[in-house]
Amino acid sequence: PPMIRRDDYRPFGWLVPETKLDFELGLESTHVTATLTVARNAKADPAPVIRLNGDGLEPESVLVDGVPATNWTMDEGDLMLPLTGEAHEIRIATTIQPSTNSQLMGLYASNGMLCTQCEAEGFRRITFFPDRPDVLSTYTVRMSGPKAQFPVLLCNGNRIAVGEGGDSHWAEWHDPWPKPSYLFALVAGDLVARNDSFTTMSGRKVELNVYVREGDLDRTEHAMESLKRSMKWDEEVFGREYDLDLFNIVAVSDFNMGAMENKGLNVFNTKFVLADPETATDADYDGIEGVIGHEYFHNWSGNRITCRDWFQLSLKEGFTVLRDQLFSQDMGSAPVKRIEDVRILRMAQFPEDSGPLAHPIRPDSYREINNFYTATVYNKGAEVIRMMRTMAGEERFRAGTDLYFDRHDGEAATCEDFVEAIEDGAGLDLKQFRLWYSQAGTPKVSVSLEHEGNTATLRLGQVVPSTPGQLDKQPMPIPLKLALFDRASGKHGGEQLVVLDKAADTFTFDGFAEKPVLSINRTFSAPVTIERDVPREDLVFLAAKDDDPFARYEAMQELMTGHLVAAVSGSLGDNDRAAARADIARALGAVIADATLDDLMRGELLLMPGQTHIAEQMLVADPGRIHAEREALKAAVGAVLAEDLVAMHARASTLPFTMDAAGKGARKVKTIALTYLAGADPERASALAASQYDSADNMTDRQGALMVLAGLGTAERTARLIDFYNRYQGNALVIDKWFALQASSLHPQAIEHVKALADHPDFTLRNPNRVRSLYMAFAGNPSAFHAADGEGYRMVADLILALDPINPQTAARFVPSLGRWRRIEPGRAALMRSELERVAAAPHLSRDTFEQVTRSLD
Ligand code: B3K
Ligand code: ZN
Numbered sequence: 001p002p003m004i005r006r007d008d009y010r011p012f013g014w015l016v017p018e019t020k021l022d023f024e025l026g027l028e029s030t031h032v033t034a035t036l037t038v039a040r041n042a043k044a045d046p047a048p049v050i051r052l053n054g055d056g057l058e059p060e061s062v063l064v065d066g067v068p069a070t071n072w073t074m075d076e077g078d079l080m081l082p083l084t085g086e087a088h089e090i091r092i093a094t095t096i097q098p099s100t101n102s103q104l105m106g107l108y109a110s111n112g113m114l115c116t117q118c119e120a121e122g123f124r125r126i127t128f129f130p131d132r133p134d135v136l137s138t139y140t141v142r143m144s145g146p147k148a149q150f151p152v153l154l155c156n157g158n159r160i161a162v163g164e165g166g167d168s169h170w171a172e173w174h175d176p177w178p179k180p181s182y183l184f185a186l187v188a189g190d191l192v193a194r195n196d197s198f199t200t201m202s203g204r205k206v207e208l209n210v211y212v213r214e215g216d217l218d219r220t221e222h223a224m225e226s227l228k229r230s231m232k233w234d235e236e237v238f239g240r241e242y243d244l245d246l247f248n249i250v251a252v253s254d255f256n257m258g259a260m261e262n263k264g265l266n267v268f269n270t271k272f273v274l275a276d277p278e279t280a281t282d283a284d285y286d287g288i289e290g291v292i293g294h295e296y297f298h299n300w301s302g303n304r305i306t307c308r309d310w311f312q313l314s315l316k317e318g319f320t321v322l323r324d325q326l327f328s329q330d331m332g333s334a335p336v337k338r339i340e341d342v343r344i345l346r347m348a349q350f351p352e353d354s355g356p357l358a359h360p361i362r363p364d365s366y367r368e369i370n371n372f373y374t375a376t377v378y379n380k381g382a383e384v385i386r387m388m389r390t391m392a393g394e395e396r397f398r399a400g401t402d403l404y405f406d407r408h409d410g411e412a413a414t415c416e417d418f419v420e421a422i423e424d425g426a427g428l429d430l431k432q433f434r435l436w437y438s439q440a441g442t443p444k445v446s447v448s449l450e451h452e453g454n455t456a457t458l459r460l461g462q463v464v465p466s467t468p469g470q471l472d473k474q475p476m477p478i479p480l481k482l483a484l485f486d487r488a489s490g491k492h493g494g495e496q497l498v499v500l501d502k503a504a505d506t507f508t509f510d511g512f513a514e515k516p517v518l519s520i521n522r523t524f525s526a527p528v529t530i531e532r533d534v535p536r537e538d539l540v541f542l543a544a545k546d547d548d549p550f551a552r553y554e555a556m557q558e559l560m561t562g563h564l565v566a567a568v569s570g571s572l573g574d575n576d577r578a579a580a581r582a583d584i585a586r587a588l589g590a591v592i593a594d595a596t597l598d599d600l601m602r603g604e605l606l607l608m609p610g611q612t613h614i615a616e617q618m619l620v621a622d623p624g625r626i627h628a629e630r631e632a633l634k635a636a637v638g639a640v641l642a643e644d645l646v647a648m649h650a651r652a653s654t655l656p657f658t659m660d661a662a663g664k665g666a667r668k669v670k671t672i673a674l675t676y677l678a679g680a681d682p683e684r685a686s687a688l689a690a691s692q693y694d695s696a697d698n699m700t701d702r703q704g705a706l707m708v709l710a711g712l713g714t715a716e717r718t719a720r721l722i723d724f725y726n727r728y729q730g731n732a733l734v735i736d737k738w739f740a741l742q743a744s745s746l747h748p749q750a751i752e753h754v755k756a757l758a759d760h761p762d763f764t765l766r767n768p769n770r771v772r773s774l775y776m777a778f779a780g781n782p783s784a785f786h787a788a789d790g791e792g793y794r795m796v797a798d799l800i801l802a803l804d805p806i807n808p809q810t811a812a813r814f815v816p817s818l819g820r821w822r823r824i825e826p827g828r829a830a831l832m833r834s835e836l837e838r839v840a841a842a843p844h845l846s847r848d849t850f851e852q853v854t855r856s857l858d
Contacts, residue, residue, distance in 0.1 A: 001367045001847045006311040013047025014038045016137040025145030025188050027099045027109045034127040039087040052079040052128035063091040079128045092128050102806045110254040113189025120369045123181035133307045134412040136178040144170035150188035156263045185262030187250045194220040198228050201235045211250040219274040226292040233327050240300045256809050258291050261298035277698040279734050282664045294324035308412040310369045314361040315415045318381020335549035339604045342524045346613050349375035356819050356856045358440040358467035362415050367851040370809045383527040384436045390479050390525050392426035400426035435476045440467040447532040451515035461504040477501040481525040484516035490545040517541050522548040543587050553604050561609045565617045567629045585640040592644045599665025606672050611782040622825040623786035638680030649673040657698050671704030678708050686714035693720050711746030736773035743777035750784035768810045775799050779817040790831030797835035808846030819856030
């Protein structure tokens with residue numbers, strides 16, 4: 001497959017002001033007639049032939065200005081049609097088969113309904129079209145089909161006409177806003193809606209619907225409330241108002257990702273719509289609020305202003321992730337949300353940035369764009385824009401985004417357009433800052449603090465590591481929020497922002513009779529790795545006293561990570577190990593006892609660093625040893641703090657179920673207590689977990705208890721797993737949890753459990769949620785996936801090979817876990833590599849999997 005390059009961008013030779021689509025709907029076969037009005041694009045090179053992209057389509061008839069055309073040719077699935085005049089009308093008919101569309105791109109059948117997914121290049125699987133984001137067109141769509149099978153017919157924009165005849169009916173929709181083809185959507189099915197409305201700041205009354213299958217309606221309240229909150233928040237915080245009279249959300253159970261921001265018709269994975277306390281956890285509720293917000297916010301950052309080409313993806317995704325993060329921060333606990341977002345970044349993006357698939361947030365080339373919907377483009381993209389906001393301050397940043405929305409409304413824009421608008425609107429000089437868009441790799445910042453007389457001297461250095469295709473890097477501006485604490489009083493004289501924009505720099509601070517304690521990269525002001533030699537007592541100090549909650553969390557993490565890295569590298573004697581564990585247990589004990597903390601934050605401070613994060617600190621990691629040391633620390637802490645943990649569990653258990661911060665916090669610390677206890681005293685933890693499970697009146701408690709039980713070899717385990725399955729049989733989202741809990745468990749036989757579950761009658765490769773619930777959970781379970789004999793690697797490679805012909809987009813998502821081989825100890829690395837080679841050697845690999853495997857082996 002060819003390599004597409006950012007530098008090769010050329011505007012399209014034709015404009016498509018109007019698009020008319022006619023769908024005769026059927027699950028087996030749908031007939032599509034597309035009528036395009038095209039006109040020469042004065043801003044592009046003359047194009048005698050128009051390229052209409054197609055993927056697996058055959059033209060049944062091609063008419064130009066009403067006359068059958070015979071001079072067209074096919075090029076790699078695309079239809080090439082010579083055109084002589086300035087403007088024409090092209091009409092093309094095709095027939096597609098939704099029910100055999102297992103890729104879930106284009107028009108496909110899910111559970112008896114029809115729906116679409118067009119981003120990035122799915123529209124070309126529906127009809128021939130210039131399927132690129134810089135071709136904006138106004139759509140009018142007519143659809144007809146059997147009334148009984150498809151009582152609900154939905155499309156973008158507004159419904160302008162309906163009619164019926166015999167068993168069939170039709171609807172016509174018009175979307176007044178010009179849009180690229182990737183934002184097209186159509187849904188037809190037997191659906192019911194929760195209906196509501198929102199009145200915008202200028203007084204427009206918008207009808208809101210959340211469409212689901214009959215029986216799911218009573219689980220849509222949270223989605224609807226989240227939507228209304230999103231609409232209000234975007235008006236208040238970004239000045240953005242909704243621009244149609246109708247906003248529809250449809251939930252479908254077969255979906256490749258979370259959701260899709262189609263204009264006026266968002267299509268969602270059921271996982272991000274359906275919730276009630278009996279079946280959804282607190283994390284599920286938060287996920288729904290975040291994704292509903294994310295897709296809604298795309299209406300401005302993505303739809304009103306779209307991307308010129310797919311290299312600019314972070315223009316809409318990075319910015320929209322930042323917007324959804326800020327929204328969730330405002331809806332709940334801001335510090336806890338920030339900590340969660342940093343944890344995701346470190347878990348998903350840092351490894352990407354330090355591995356074979358590293359790429360800048362604005363990539364330079366790709367073979368398959370679906371492979372670039374990554375944590376780098378999304379989450380690091382959000383961090384990059386967040387840094388601009390930190391440097392400008394909220395008010396000036398808002399002036400920048402106002403200018404951006406104003407200047408580029410209705411356009412297909414670039415990342416450069418965004419940076420310029422922030423520069424002009426916020427009054428920032430971002431010349432050097434643009435490197436964040438072009439350089440991949442997580443910068444390493446070295447930090448040391450010296451003290452002499454009354455002066456503290458801070459020495460900072462930065463290195464941006466080499467990444468594939470980028471060997472030499474330039475220093476980037478790195479905004480670091482910091483504070484210097486007086487040891488005696490536990491106070492600091494104010495937070496400061498320093499911007500490190502050289503390879504090395506020195507900053508001095510006067511007025512310190514004694515060496516202060518440094519708190520740096522507060523709120524995680526820059527997405528970098530801090531490298532410093534810091535005494536454990538300073539970390540204990542910050543963990544207890546820092547007034548920035550993020551910095552407190554960070555100090556706790558550093559305390560545990562530092563110890564685990566030392567322990568794994570074998571540089572610790574028995575005494576050092578015991579001393580470190582004692583310090584950690586004492587710090588954690590102080591967190592349990594600290595009455596000033598709320599439980600949500602307490603839970604964050606009690607979390608152990610994940611195995612991926614620990615592995616990231618080492619050049620080559622031994623997953624077996626990391627796992628062993630991490631479990632040993634957990635057990636040691638659990639033993640020392642057993643009574644405190646049991647008391648915390650008991651205290652939190654007395655709170656009745658509520659959805660406020662107190663209720664959520666109580667549930668969070670309960671399960672954390674069980675986790676530590678399970679390491680120290682499995683029998684006691686098992687009994688406590690079983691009683692939490694049995695008395696649970698909500699999914700958070702039930703799932704948390706079952707998660708702990710699933711990892712233990714106790715009698716309570718099997719009975720609860722069976723109970724859970726029987727209780728929720730038929731509820732796909734909950735059965736997904738049942739698969740995931742077992743696949744991610746600490747149980748020594750987890751690998752055998754996964755094999756058995758793959759043969760379970762409820763398992764299928766055709767539903768992405770189910771595939772992810774078993775195999776993503778497994779690939780993220782270090783002790784099972786990294787089994788020393790390579791069995792885990794073999795299973796994931798087998799999955800990739802089996803899934804690739806069915807759903808290449810989802811199959812390719814499993815490659816990165818094997819692609820980490822260079823950072824793993826040599827024995828396992830060889831096994832991982834040979835599995836990648838086995839995949840690479842398979843015939844007929846999809847473009848998706850081929851690209852990921854090749855990059856991982858290079
Ligand atoms: N824009 C879509 C993602 C489409 C992914 C295509 N492989 C959802 C989102 O980011 O909001
Ligand atoms: Zn998005």
